[in-house]
Amino acid sequence: MAKKTWFSMKESGASAAEITIYNDIGYWGVTAQDFHNALKALGPVDNLTIRISSDGGEVLQGFAIANMLARHSAYKVVVVDGIAASMASVIALTGDEVVMPENAFLMIHNPWGGVVGDSEDMRSAADTLDKMMVNIRDVYVKRTGLPEAKIQKMMDAETWLTADEAVKLGFADRVDNPVDMAAQRFNLAKFNKVPKSFGAHSKEDPTMTTKTNAAANGGDEGNDDGAKAARDAVIAEAKTIRELCKLAGKASLADKFIEDGVSVDEVRAELVKLTDADAEKAAKDAAKEGTNAHHTTTNGGRQAQAKTVDSEDIFARFNKKPKR
Structure with a gap:
């Protein structure tokens, strides 16, 4: 299957570069390996602009990408062009500065997934999801300074934040002018509480x-x-x-x-x-x-x-x- 291509990195100045993630996080979109290869190819830069519009994806792939950005020495400005949901929100919070146009959204929730197997497989999967949830929650707590219990309640409820709300709660630093959202195939049907205002300024x-x-x-x-x-x-x-x-x-x-x-x-x-x-x-x-x-063989007379x-x-x- 051909992968989607809404992912790019480019040099934008003598010591600056721009990263664009308009895609899923993981196998069907931007993998950690893709990101590593592209980031390495940029070479040393002092300033990075990371433009994100993604409905999330695989937790482990998302953490790998977030950790690469967190370790990068450049000053990082993240711009949420449309949506930073689920693992995309974790990646967004690696920015030294997080900017959200007033019509953008940030969404946080508990990780989820499916598994096929016996009861032990099910229990193991549940334990893994709990550990992932704690890791994700810790990112939000560290960024916002909000109490752990409040963040957990927001994750349990699948919370969608407008730009103003994100700034007020500490998820973002400033609100920018609204922008026309890039046309993308967001699979928002997998979420439970998508605001009806989402996409109000989009051209898709x-x-x-x-x-x-x-x-x-x-x-x-x-x-x-x-x-x-x-x-x-x-x-x-x-x-x-x-x-x-x-x-x-x-x-x-x-x-x-x-x-x-x-x-x-x-x-x-x-x-x-x-x-x-x-x-x-x-x-x-x-x-x-x-x-x-x-060719046939004989096994126990059969x-x-x-x-x-x-x-x-x-x-x-x-x-x-x-x-x-």
């Missing part, structure tokens, strides 16, 4: 922020046919993604695809790629055992045949076409 097409924002808020109290249609479209797309993942034997990937706002076409392409990789691995494993796709994966057949079923 209606399939982007406006669509997912309407879905997240359940439309305009049930009276807006356009919002209902947008919500229905998001639900239908999620259902299709789940069906595709189940068909490919990759049901556990569905939630991640939906969370990250991956399109149906992108999901289909990624599943075909993963299926081909499974088939290649099966063939290699069979070769190691001195077998091939049609005949066992090497199992193969027919990627052409799965691709045909994805596209509802007869197999050639």
Whole structure:
């Protein structure tokens, strides 16, 4: 799957540079390795401007990026161009100065995720999430000076802060003039309390922020046919993604695809790629055992045949076409 490209670093002066993160944090967007390579390529600079508009992503990848910025010797000014939500808010707070246009938002909440496995796997995942929550909470407490209990209450409630509120509470340092938000495919449907005012100054097409924002808020109290249609479209797309993942034997990937706002076409392409990789691995494993796709062996008096994966057949079923 081709990664999104709303991430860049560039020199902007004799000893200054600008970093732009208009993307998810993690595999589907800006990875820690991507960030490290680009930051290293900039070389030494005295001033960094970090422009962020992201709905967050993977916790560990986000902390790796935040730590790289925190260690950097440059004076760092973070500008939240549209939204700094979840792990993007942690990255934003590494700035020596945090600036928010008056129509931007910062959102904090508890980390969450899904896991497939037995009861021990579930307990282990819960323990890990608790530790991540403490680490994230500590960042907010250190930046704002607010009591730990107050920050925890805000995280529990999924709190969206306007620029004025963020400055008042110590998350940001100053408010700037409103800006036209860059067009992005925010997957805001995964959040519970998205303000209806989000995107009020944006120029994005209606399939982007406006669509997912309407879905997240359940439309305009049930009276807006356009919002209902947008919500229905998001639900239908999620259902299709789940069906595709189940068909490919990759049901556990569905939630991640939906969370990250991956399109149906992108999901289909990624599943075909993963299926081909499974088939290649099966063939290699069979070769190691001195077998091939049609070779059988005797085990305890029973005949066992090497199992193969027919990627052409799965691709045909994805596209509802007869197999050639």
